[in-house]
Amino acid sequence: MLQSHLAFSAVEETHVGRYHLLRTIGKGASAKVKLAQHIITGQEVAIKIIDKIQHTSSDLHRLYREIEIMKDLHHPNIVKLFEVIENEHALYIVMEYASGRDLFYHLVNHGFMSEKEAQTKFQQIVSAVKYCHDKRIVHRDLKTENLLLDKRMNIKLADFGLGTEFITGSKLDTFCGTPPYSARELLQGEKYDGPPVDVWSLGVILYFMVTGSLPFRGKTLTKLREQVLQGQYHVPFHMSSQCQHLLSKIFIRDPRKRATLEDILSHLWMKVSHEEKQKLYVQPLPDYDNHWHTEVTVNTGYMQEDIHDSLLNHNYNDANATYLILRHD
Numbered sequence: 001m002l003q004s005h006l007a008f009s010a011v012e013e014t015h016v017g018r019y020h021l022l023r024t025i026g027k028g029a030s031a032k033v034k035l036a037q038h039i040i041t042g043q044e045v046a047i048k049i050i051d052k053i054q055h056t057s058s059d060l061h062r063l064y065r066e067i068e069i070m071k072d073l074h075h076p077n078i079v080k081l082f083e084v085i086e087n088e089h090a091l092y093i094v095m096e097y098a099s100g101r102d103l104f105y106h107l108v109n110h111g112f113m114s115e116k117e118a119q120t121k122f123q124q125i126v127s128a129v130k131y132c133h134d135k136r137i138v139h140r141d142l143k144t145e146n147l148l149l150d151k152r153m154n155i156k157l158a159d160f161g162l163g164t165e166f167i168t169g170s171k172l173d174t175f176c177g178t179p180p181y182s183a184r185e186l187l188q189g190e191k192y193d194g195p196p197v198d199v200w201s202l203g204v205i206l207y208f209m210v211t212g213s214l215p216f217r218g219k220t221l222t223k224l225r226e227q228v229l230q231g232q233y234h235v236p237f238h239m240s241s242q243c244q245h246l247l248s249k250i251f252i253r254d255p256r257k258r259a260t261l262e263d264i265l266s267h268l269w270m271k272v273s274h275e276e277k278q279k280l281y282v283q284p285l286p287d288y289d290n291h292w293h294t295e296v297t298v299n300t301g302y303m304q305e306d307i308h309d310s311l312l313n314h315n316y317n318d319a320n321a322t323y324l325i326l327r328h329d
C-alpha cells in the first residue's frame with residue numbers, strides 16, 4: 001500500500017479517464033484544478049482533483065454533497081458538471097472550463113464596469129442564484145472570486161462547496177462565507193434564513209462591479225462587523241440614482257425587510273437601458289467652406305480671404321471666432 005501510494009503521488013498523472021491533463025489553473029488547500037482536454041472531442045474541461053487521503057471523512061461528505069447539488073443544476077450561468085471519476089486515492093470532478101478567469105480578477109485588471117455592462121452581468125448572476133433558490137439551494141459564499149467568465153464573457157457561477165439545502169422556515173446556523181460579503185445576521189452568529197444572506201452578497205457584488213471596491217471593508221473583522229451593522233457605505237458620484245436605490249434595498253440589516261430576488265429582478269435599474277457611457281466626442285471635420293457661415297461673416301464686415309486665412313491658420317482671432325460661433329449654432 002505505502003509503496004503504491006508513493007508511486008502514485010510521485011508520478012504526475014498526464015491522463016485521467018478520457019481526458020488529457022494540461023496545466024494547473026487553481027490550487028486550494030484540499031484540491032487542485034487542472035485544465036484538461038477531452039481526447040475524443042478536443043473540448044477543454046476543468047478537473048477538480050481531490051486527494052482523498054488528505055481529507056477527513058466529513059470533508060469528503062461535504063464534497064459528495066457538493067457533487068450531488070451540482071448534478072441537479074442545469075443553468076447557462078452555472079458551471080456544468082460533466083463527470084465524476086473516483087479511485088481509492090483521488091476524486092476527479094470534471095466540470096465546464098471558464099477561460100475568462102473570475103470576475104474579481106477581471107475587475108482588478110480592468111477597473112469598474114459601466115452600469116450597462118454591470119447590468120448584463122448582474123442579470124446573469126441573479127438569474128443563476130434565483131434558479132438555485134427555486135431549488136431550495138443557497139450558495140452562502142457568493143463573491144466575485146466565485147463568479148467565472150467564459151470566452152464570451154458570460155457569468156459562470158462556481159464553487160458550491162458551501163451550498164446547502166434550505167428548508168423554508170427552518171433556520172441555518174453554520175457560519176460560512178467570506179466576511180466582506182457576509183450579511184449582518186451571519187456576522188452576528190445568529191440563526192439565519194438562507195436566501196437573504198445570498199441577496200446581501202449580491203449587493204456587495206453589484207457594488208464591486210459598479211465602483212471597483214468593496215462597500216464594507218474594515219481592516220479587522222470587528223471593524224468590518226461595525227460597518228456592516230451600521231450599514232454605511234460610500235456612494236461614488238458616478239453611481240446612478242437607480243443603482244443607489246437598488247443597493248439601498250439590498251443593504252437593509254433586517255433580513256425580513258431586505259429585497260428579495262424578485263424585488264431585484266423587477267427593479268427599474270435592472271430594466272432600464274443604461275445610456276452607454278457618454279460617446280467619446282468625435283471631432284467633426286472642419287468645414288471651412290460653409291458658404292452660409294462665410295456669407296454672414298462677410299456681411300459682418302470681414303473679407304472672404306481674411307476668414308479663410310484665419311481659419312486655416314487657426315488664428316483664434318475675431319474673424320475665426322465669428323465663423324466658429326456661427327458654426328456652433
Ligand SMILES: CC1(C)C(=O)N([C@H]2C=Cc3c(O)cccc32)c2nc(Nc3ccccc3)ncc21
Binds near residue numbers: 158
Ligand atoms: C472547475 C472550476 C469550477 C473550478 O473550481 N475552478 C477554479 C480554478 C481556479 C479558479 C479561480 O481562480 C476562481 C474560481 C474557481 C476556480 C475553475 N476555473 C476555471 N477557469 C479558470 C481559468 C483560468 C484561471 C482561473 C480559472 N474554470 C472552471 C473551474
